[in-house]
Amino acid sequence: MAFIGWIAAALTTFSFLPQAIKTVKEKNTSGISLGMYSMFTAGVFLWMVYGFIIGDIPLMLSNIVTFLFASIVLTMKLKYK
Amino acid sequence: MAFIGWIAAALTTFSFLPQAIKTVKEKNTSGISLGMYSMFTAGVFLWMVYGFIIGDIPLMLSNIVTFLFASIVLTMKLKYK
Numbered sequence: 001m002a003f004i005g006w007i008a009a010a011l012t013t014f015s016f017l018p019q020a021i022k023t024v025k026e027k028n029t030s031g032i033s034l035g036m037y038s039m040f041t042a043g044v045f046l047w048m049v050y051g052f053i054i055g056d057i058p059l060m061l062s063n064i065v066t067f068l069f070a071s072i073v074l075t076m077k078l079k080y081k
Numbered sequence: 082m083a084f085i086g087w088i089a090a091a092l093t094t095f096s097f098l099p100q101a102i103k104t105v106k107e108k109n110t111s112g113i114s115l116g117m118y119s120m121f122t123a124g125v126f127l128w129m130v131y132g133f134i135i136g137d138i139p140l141m142l143s144n145i146v147t148f149l150f151a152s153i154v155l156t157m158k159l160k161y162k
Binding site: 022 | 082085086088089090091092093094095096097098099100103104107109110111112113114116117118119120121123124125127128130131134135137139140
């Protein structure tokens with residue numbers, strides 16, 4: 001049943017790509033919550049660590065990429081309040 | 082090392098709470114990506130299923146709540162384009 005983990009990983013990981021692209025392009029961060037992206041980026045980092053500890057590949061890989069995309073949105077939010 | 086999973090779960094889960102509150106309150110969804118929340122909500126649902134299959138409690142519980150909060154943001158985005 002690992003394929004469900006891979007589909008879940010693909011969806012949640014790549015969902016942050018259109019958000020990152022939109023935010024970089026439009027620089028419109030007024031509707032985006034700073035609290036959310038601060039907590040989320042920290043949380044995704046810990047999921048990455050947790051995936052590594054329990055040896056779960058989909059959990060690990062997806063959170064590395066999600067961390068990257070979420071960091072972009074967080075950086076834009078901090079820059080264009 | 083399960084506590085790392087629990088902290089990760091708490092952070093990523095509750096990160097969507099300030100976003101849901103902000104979006105419900107301000108109805109400002111112009112900076113929020115519809116593509117992101119469509120993919121993300123579907124993905125979180127599958128993470129929930131995957132957590133159930135592999136018997137991972139933090140993965141399962143956190144995604145139930147994240148699904149709820151993400152659904153609120155998605156509904157607001159669909160309502161206030």
